[in-house]
Amino acid sequence: MAAKKLRRAQLSQELCERLSRCQITTCQDFLCLSLLELMKVTGQSYYEVQKLLCKVSRACAPKMQTAYEMKLRKSVSPSSAFLSTTLHGLDRVLHGGVPCGSLTEITSPPGCGKTQFCIMLSVLATLPVSMGGLDGAVIYIDTESAFSAERLIEIAGNRFPTYFDSDEKVFCMTRSVHLYRELTCCSVLKRIMSLEEEIISKKVKLIIIDSVASVVRKEFDTKLQGNLAERSNFLTRGASVLKYLAEEFSIPVILTNQITTSLSNGPAIQADLVSPADDLSLSE
Amino acid sequence: MQREVGSLPLAPALRARLAAAGFQTAQELLETGPCGLSKEIGISKEEALEALQVVRQECHGDAARTAGGSGTARKFTALELLEEEQAQGFIITFCSALDNILGGGVQLTKITEVCGAPGVGKTQLCMQLAVDVQIPECFGGVAGEAVFIDTEGSFMVDRVVDIAAACVEHCQLIAEAQQEADHLKALETFSLESILSHIYYFRCRDYIELLAQVYLLPEFLSEHSKVRLVVIDGIAFPFRHDFEDLSLRTRLLNGLAQQLIIIANDHKAAVVLTNQMTTRIGQSQSTLVPALGESWGHAATVRLIFHWDNSQRLATLYKSPSQREATVPYHVTPHGFRDVQPPAVTQNAEGTEMNPRKRPRREEEKQ
Numbered sequence: 091m092a093a094k095k096l097r098r099a100q101l102s103q104e105l106c107e108r109l110s111r112c113q114i115t116t117c118q119d120f121l122c123l124s125l126l127e128l129m130k131v132t133g134q135s136y137y138e139v140q141k142l143l144c145k146v147s148r149a150c151a152p153k154m155q156t157a158y159e160m161k162l163r164k165s166v167s168p169s170s171a172f173l174s175t176t177l178h179g180l181d182r183v184l185h186g187g188v189p190c191g192s193l194t195e196i197t198s199p200p201g202c203g204k205t206q207f208c209i210m211l212s213v214l215a216t217l218p219v220s221m222g223g224l225d226g227a228v229i230y231i232d233t234e235s236a237f238s239a240e241r242l243i244e245i246a247g248n249r250f251p252t253y254f255d256s257d258e259k260v261f262c263m264t265r266s267v268h269l270y271r272e273l274t275c276c277s278v279l280k281r282i283m284s285l286e287e288e289i290i291s292k293k294v295k296l297i298i299i300d301s302v303a304s305v306v307r308k309e310f311d312t313k314l315q316g317n318l319a320e321r322s323n324f325l326t327r328g329a330s331v332l333k334y335l336a337e338e339f340s341i342p343v344i345l346t347n348q349i350t351t352s353l354s355n356g357p358a359i360q361a362d363l364v365s366p367a368d369d370l371s372l373s374e
Numbered sequence: 375m376q377r378e379v380g381s382l383p384l385a386p387a388l389r390a391r392l393a394a395a396g397f398q399t400a401q402e403l404l405e406t407g408p409c410g411l412s413k414e415i416g417i418s419k420e421e422a423l424e425a426l427q428v429v430r431q432e433c434h435g436d437a438a439r440t441a442g443g444s445g446t447a448r449k450f451t452a453l454e455l456l457e458e459e460q461a462q463g464f465i466i467t468f469c470s471a472l473d474n475i476l477g478g479g480v481q482l483t484k485i486t487e488v489c490g491a492p493g494v495g496k497t498q499l500c501m502q503l504a505v506d507v508q509i510p511e512c513f514g515g516v517a518g519e520a521v522f523i524d525t526e527g528s529f530m531v532d533r534v535v536d537i538a539a540a541c542v543e544h545c546q547l548i549a550e551a552q553q554e555a556d557h558l559k560a561l562e563t564f565s566l567e568s569i570l571s572h573i574y575y576f577r578c579r580d581y582i583e584l585l586a587q588v589y590l591l592p593e594f595l596s597e598h599s600k601v602r603l604v605v606i607d608g609i610a611f612p613f614r615h616d617f618e619d620l621s622l623r624t625r626l627l628n629g630l631a632q633q634l635i636i637i638a639n640d641h642k643a644a645v646v647l648t649n650q651m652t653t654r655i656g657q658s659q660s661t662l663v664p665a666l667g668e669s670w671g672h673a674a675t676v677r678l679i680f681h682w683d684n685s686q687r688l689a690t691l692y693k694s695p696s697q698r699e700a701t702v703p704y705h706v707t708p709h710g711f712r713d714v715q716p717p718a719v720t721q722n723a724e725g726t727e728m729n730p731r732k733r734p735r736r737e738e739e740k741q
Contacts, residue, residue, distance in 0.1 A: 121585050122622060124629065129386055135428060136383030144593065147586035152577050154594075157504075157522075158570035160531045185532075192527060318653070326615035333527045334579055 096120060099149035101142070105132060117150045173215060173296065173342050174222045176249075188342045193332055197347040204346045205236045208298045211344065213246045215296035216266045221253065224341075226295025227266040229288065231281055233305040237269055268292065275309050275324050278302075282331050289339055297335065301346035302328070376401060382432055384425055391415045400429050463516040465507045465603060465644055467499060468541075469713050471702035475691045476676070482516070482602060482644045485634055485673065489649040489664040490680030495687055495706050496648040497528045499680075500605045502711040503646060504573050505538045507603040510560035513545050518602025518643075519572040521594070523587060526608035529575065538569040540709035574598070581612035585626065588633050595641045602643050604634070610650040610665040624669055631673035647674065686714075 094117045097106045106115075112131045114120055121143075123131070128139045164171060172186035181187050188194050188211070196204050212230060217223025230237060246254045246263055254260050268288070272278045278299070288294060302325075310321040336343045377400045379392050395415050397403055403411065403426065412422040450458075464479030473479045480486050480503060488496045504522055509515025522529060545564060549557040574594075578584040584606075595601050609630075617623045638645045652665040664671065664679070671677070677693035690701040703714040 117586070118582050121582055121589075122626065124625070133385050133387050135385045135388075137428070138385075143589055147589040150583055150586035151590050152579070152583055152587060155575050156571050157531055157534055157573035157575055158567060160575065161535060161570055164531060318655070322652075323615045326611065330579070330611070330615070337527055337577070 099146050120146050190342050191340045193343045195345050199349045208300050212267050216263045224295035227292045228296045229294050230269045231299045295341050297343045299345045303348035468711050469704045475700040477697045480644050483638050484675040485645045486676040487647045487674035488678045491651050494680040498706045500607050501534050505541050512556045512560050516602050519600045520603040521574045523576045523606045525578050525611050537710040605646045607648050609647045
């Protein structure tokens with residue numbers, strides 16, 4: 091939306107040309123200027139510039155919906171609102187399961203079962219809707235090289251023996267799980283940015299990133315100057331793209347995280363589970 | 375009439391020409407007339423006419439202002455302001471302890487900022503306020519509508535349904551206890567559907583969409599004049615990444631704050647913003663402070679900081695022009711934002727809060 095070119099915002103041709111001479115081509119450039127600067131570059135009066143501002147804003151602004159419309163839309167297809175985890179206690183607490191359309195974070199100390207949980211959810215997502223699945227493909231971004239295809243097949247075979255009774259069905263399931271091994275922050279971010287097209291072409295219904303924490307902690311030492319800002323920059327960019335994908339396609343996105351100790355002498359404001367993204371920006 | 379030509383809101387090129395031709399005051403321009411002006415400066419007659427119309431409009435606006443009439447610069451005495459403030463409603467939060475330290479609730483025409491770590495209840499408070507602003511006047515509310523601008527995607531419709539249902543039930547209990555005609559009449563229009571239909575939701579994905587939406591907000595509020603609450607959930611999120619130029623960020627945020635202040639004043643609405651916390655690394659230890667820097671701290675009139683104390687959620691009033699600093703505990707229940715336990719003192723001289731924890735039979739409404 092921000093990179094929308096001004097000529098698509100229905101400004102006149104000559105105005106667009108005049109603005110592009112001052113290096114103002116997108117809505118972002120236009121809206122970042124103050125009123126006086128806009129008057130200077132467009133050569134128009136104060137009131138005209140305000141009208142232009144409204145025009146450009148209308149090209150960028152989101153559409154309004156009332157909460158009632160949102161509720162009606164949700165109630166039309168209730169089954170697609172959650173991915174049931176098949177653990178009844180957990181489903182009850184989560185009011186149905188892992189919610190579609192938002193980010194879910196799974197955190198634990200090492201060895202508790204995060205990757206196992208993710209592998210199980212991958213199997214569940216490929217199941218047909220009648221069995222509680224999402225009938226779609228899975229994108230699994232693995233930064234720790236902890237994914238095991240054998241384990242995937244083992245879980246599928248043992249959990250749903252009646253469904254996965256033939257090799258054909260098992261292969262079909264494994265073909266729907268797309269694994270990407272990314273080992274640096276940069277490649278993870280690039281991969282996340284490229285997901286939009288993959289989701290449409292492969293009919294993806296679940297995105298799993300296991301884990302964000304390991305790749306961030308490897309590269310960013312917060313004791314060094316400037317690293318904290320860069321780390322939070324990377325995390326918020328990743329988070330905003332993932333949120334956009336989750337909402338746009340109404341699919342669940344699962345991230346795993348690690349535990350860190352918060353050492354502080356002053357009044358402890360954090361609870362014992364603190365995300366290693368200490369700037370607390372990822373789970374928002 | 376003696377206004378200088380350089381201060382008129384004309385196009386810069388035109389102003390430059392007028393200055394070069396020697397025009398100094400608006401009076402001279404009006405005396406010359408459109409034909410004379412077009413000949414002297416070398417612009418077309420239509421352009422000259424347009425310019426003169428702008429000048430005339432400005433001068434009329436000035437005259438009205440200096441005569442003490444209504445304009446954008448209003449003059450009040452402190453007594454008039456006092457009367458206005460006392461007559462103004464508050465948006466209650468359903469947590470009477472929090473309402474008490476705020477002086478009655480979230481104030482209209484002021485910007486309130488809520489800061490806190492993730493998961494502490496900021497969005498819950500925002501959703502609660504979006505429902506509470508719609509409470510009819512006979513129950514002690516302001517009977518307004520709400521605009522919810524979401525930048526983080528944390529707005530859950532199902533949760534708002536729960537909160538709204540609890541609020542309607544609460545009002546129904548009061549109406550049953552009091553049995554007054556206007557209560558029952560108000561309840562006819564105060565239903566779940568009407569509450570949800572009057573929450574106007576905008577999902578802004580980045581800071582440009584947020585800026586664009588705030589530019590369009592005055593127009594929206596003029597069309598929907600009953601809006602009394604504007605919530606921006608997550609003012610920090612879109613500004614925390616992709617900003618190499620921090621001075622641009624400060625400028626945009628200041629501009630945003632100014633526009634929100636104007637909106638709050640002109641439309642008599644409360645503006646509620648939520649902010650994130652960030653770590654400030656000191657010499658020996660690091661502390662959690664509200665994000666977006668020191669200069670953003672001046673934007674909000676009232677600042678609340680939500681934090682944890684072991685497993686109890688606390689709200690601290692950090693900055694307020696009229697109330698004392700205080701900390702109170704609160705709860706987030708399935709019904710929404712609530713007190714921790716029934717407060718001991720229930721009678722309050724000027725307050726209009728409802729006490730949600732008392733049993734229905736003894737429900738009292740202070741008015």
